[in-house]
Amino acid sequence: MKIRQSISKRHYILLSISGIFLVFLLWSFLSYSKLITPIFLPSPTQVLYAALILFKDNLLYDILASSLRIIFGFVIAAAISIPVGIIIGTQKRFEAFIEPTVSFIRYIPPSAFVPLSILWFGIGELEKYFVIFIGVAPYLIFFVANAVSHVRQEFVDAGLTLRANTKQIYTKIIIPSAMPQMWEALQLMFSVAWTFIIFAEIIAANSGLGSILIKSQRFLKTDKAIAIVIIIGLLGLITDFLFKITYKMFFPWTEKSRYA
Amino acid sequence: MLKLKNISKTYNSGKEQVEVVSNLSLEVRDKQFVALVGPSGCGKTTFLKIIAGLLAPTYGEVILDREKILGPGKDRGLIFQNFNLFPWLTVSKNISFGLDLQKLDSKKKEEIVNHYLRITGLKDFAEFYPKNLSGGMQQRVAIARTLANNPKIILMDEPFGSLDSQTRSQMQEFLIDLWETERKTIIFVTHNVGEAIFLADKIYVLTKRPMRIKKIFKVPFLRPRKHALKRTKDFFASESKITQELDMTNDLTKALTIFNTDI
Numbered sequence: 001m002k003i004r005q006s007i008s009k010r011h012y013i014l015l016s017i018s019g020i021f022l023v024f025l026l027w028s029f030l031s032y033s034k035l036i037t038p039i040f041l042p043s044p045t046q047v048l049y050a051a052l053i054l055f056k057d058n059l060l061y062d063i064l065a066s067s068l069r070i071i072f073g074f075v076i077a078a079a080i081s082i083p084v085g086i087i088i089g090t091q092k093r094f095e096a097f098i099e100p101t102v103s104f105i106r107y108i109p110p111s112a113f114v115p116l117s118i119l120w121f122g123i124g125e126l127e128k129y130f131v132i133f134i135g136v137a138p139y140l141i142f143f144v145a146n147a148v149s150h151v152r153q154e155f156v157d158a159g160l161t162l163r164a165n166t167k168q169i170y171t172k173i174i175i176p177s178a179m180p181q182m183w184e185a186l187q188l189m190f191s192v193a194w195t196f197i198i199f200a201e202i203i204a205a206n207s208g209l210g211s212i213l214i215k216s217q218r219f220l221k222t223d224k225a226i227a228i229v230i231i232i233g234l235l236g237l238i239t240d241f242l243f244k245i246t247y248k249m250f251f252p253w254t255e256k257s258r259y260a
Numbered sequence: 261m262l263k264l265k266n267i268s269k270t271y272n273s274g275k276e277q278v279e280v281v282s283n284l285s286l287e288v289r290d291k292q293f294v295a296l297v298g299p300s301g302c303g304k305t306t307f308l309k310i311i312a313g314l315l316a317p318t319y320g321e322v323i324l325d326r327e328k329i330l331g332p333g334k335d336r337g338l339i340f341q342n343f344n345l346f347p348w349l350t351v352s353k354n355i356s357f358g359l360d361l362q363k364l365d366s367k368k369k370e371e372i373v374n375h376y377l378r379i380t381g382l383k384d385f386a387e388f389y390p391k392n393l394s395g396g397m398q399q400r401v402a403i404a405r406t407l408a409n410n411p412k413i414i415l416m417d418e419p420f421g422s423l424d425s426q427t428r429s430q431m432q433e434f435l436i437d438l439w440e441t442e443r444k445t446i447i448f449v450t451h452n453v454g455e456a457i458f459l460a461d462k463i464y465v466l467t468k469r470p471m472r473i474k475k476i477f478k479v480p481f482l483r484p485r486k487h488a489l490k491r492t493k494d495f496f497a498s499e500s501k502i503t504q505e506l507d508m509t510n511d512l513t514k515a516l517t518i519f520n521t522d523i
Contacts (some may be wrong), residue, residue: 112405152341152344154340154344155344155346157309157312157314157340157344158338158340158344158346159357160313160314160331161312161314161332161333161336161337161406162337162358162361162406162409163332163333163358163361163362163407163409164333164361165361168361171362172357172361173346174266176346176348176349177346177347177348179348183288229292251348252389253347253348253349253389253390253391254347254391255391
């Protein structure tokens, strides 16, 4: 097969659906045939039924709880990481001052901060924001700094010869030029943020998808657990889709937006 | 009048010092079209960046109309080989980039942008992004972007080097028509001798590493110049004369390199 050969949209969708369908088929076969006992692998019908019960028991409230935690934690992380990343990517002094500390934190798994976070903030919302922040910010800073430092020097030179001052070099050249890559970093880190929040909720929470997940495990409700896992996946797909659509909307000028 | 006095530029690469430009002096009168011809990698880009104010010379000074140049300025525009348009801006926004930085009233701005869209024949492409334009069109936008800022001097760094030969000769004709109407000082760097003769009043042949002026030619052809000029006997004669000079500098450079490595 040719490398990077493009395919039609219909072809693409067809292949996507058949990929998902194949997994579904395998699951159906293993569960309906009882090759694996329902306690470990319930059938699709059982899972669907469990999902309906969950929704009746106010699952939307838990979805909202998890989503709000992610959104708040993420917005705080982004609001701090983006400016810090831009400074690190353009000013060597700041890079030297901040970067090693950020890298140090980046190498610590965010899950390692959960116990400390509970000690410091209890098991309320603040603790969840902190876990997301500590998980997202060090990576986001790195990605933003990287995007900014790869802005072509020639763009900056062109700006300078057209008489842009330092502030204008940032606002009119460096930021718009690095924006698409930053957006992709946000997309990537948002999906990672889901991992952290679910983990934090599994450890300690009274609401949210993670807390239902751990309750389902305790009561051997495998069907409910699988339903939650699928819902998390679907929520991920939806956010991914939103990021892709907005990418196309905001950055019609990129080479990528033609194919995305 | 642009005066370059004893310009030298040395780069530090590790422990070694590499002299890229060596004690170079030249004067360019207002509204003159000057071409610099030299082997590739001879430091022409460095030299243009010094005039643009993007790089400081190690020694010497650049003086424009009795004022020493200390940084980039509105009076000097730079045009790059790879067009270097801002891909996130449409054609008209690229052209008005310099104007948008100044607090100009929007009517005046629009007038200038429309003027250059017309001159460059890009009126129908005003709302296009650079990615949807051909190389020749992109370079016309880049020229318009620089001209819209109304510089006194335009510095061009092998501007047509990455275009195919047909587009290249179209762009040469476009530039020469433009220069004959707008009359700016142009310093044009190229390694294409024919291009230099066709466009310029004066040609400087340069040496490589360090860059020095080897020889100066005055181009005798009258203006307006049309493409037919390129097929005349006199043109061929000038071309071969300058090419010979250039080849000699190339051979000299090679000889020197061998000589140096032997030591």
